[in-house]
Amino acid sequence: MTNEQLQRYVEQLSLDVFSLPFRHKAYFNPRLKTTGGRYFLGDHHLDFNKRYIDDMKVFRGIVIHELCHYHLHLAGMGHRHQDQDFKEWLERYDGLRYSPRRQEDEKKSYLYECEKCSTLYRRKRRMNTERYRCGRCRGKIFYKSS
Ligand SMILES: [Zn+2]
Ligand SMILES: [Zn+2]
Structure with missing residues (x-):
C-alpha cells in the first residue's frame, strides 16, 4: 500500500464508518515502532505504521481509532483517550482501543x-x-x- 492508497483508504473509511469526510493528510511513518497510528492536533494529519497492514482487520481498527481522535477534535468534543466522547465513539465505531502487540515483538x-x-x-x-x-x-x- 502506497501513501496515495493509504490516503484514499482513510478517506473512504471515514465516509463509510463516520459519514464524515477526512479532509487532511495520512502518511505512513517508518519511525513509528510499536504504535499503530497517531493523530496530530496541530495540522490534523495522521501517521500510520505500515507494519500493521498485513492484517487489514487490525489496520482498519487502527484507522478508526485515529479517525475518532480526528473527528472528535474537529468537532470540539472530547478527543483524548480518557474522555467519555472518545470512549463512546471507539465502541460505537468499532475502533481498536490499543495497538495490538505484534507477534515479532512478543517473541523477542x-x-x-x-x-x-x-x-x-x-x-x-x-x-x-x-x-x-x-x-x-x-x-x-x-x-x-x-
Ligand atoms: Zn489514540
Ligand atoms: Zn541452577
Missing part, C-alpha cells in the same frame, strides 16, 4: 541457562551473566539463544 527475548541444573530463564532484556546466579542452585548462568 533472550534465553539463558544454568550451567549446573539447566534451569532455563527467559528475559526480555539482555542480562549480565557475571552478575546473576541461578535462583535455584546459585550456579553460573550462560546465554543460550534469543
Whole structure:
C-alpha cells in the first residue's frame, strides 16, 4: 500500500464508518515502532505504521481509532483517550482501543541457562551473566539463544 492508497483508504473509511469526510493528510511513518497510528492536533494529519497492514482487520481498527481522535477534535468534543466522547465513539465505531502487540515483538527475548541444573530463564532484556546466579542452585548462568 502506497501513501496515495493509504490516503484514499482513510478517506473512504471515514465516509463509510463516520459519514464524515477526512479532509487532511495520512502518511505512513517508518519511525513509528510499536504504535499503530497517531493523530496530530496541530495540522490534523495522521501517521500510520505500515507494519500493521498485513492484517487489514487490525489496520482498519487502527484507522478508526485515529479517525475518532480526528473527528472528535474537529468537532470540539472530547478527543483524548480518557474522555467519555472518545470512549463512546471507539465502541460505537468499532475502533481498536490499543495497538495490538505484534507477534515479532512478543517473541523477542533472550534465553539463558544454568550451567549446573539447566534451569532455563527467559528475559526480555539482555542480562549480565557475571552478575546473576541461578535462583535455584546459585550456579553460573550462560546465554543460550534469543
Ligand atoms: Zn489514540
Ligand atoms: Zn541452577
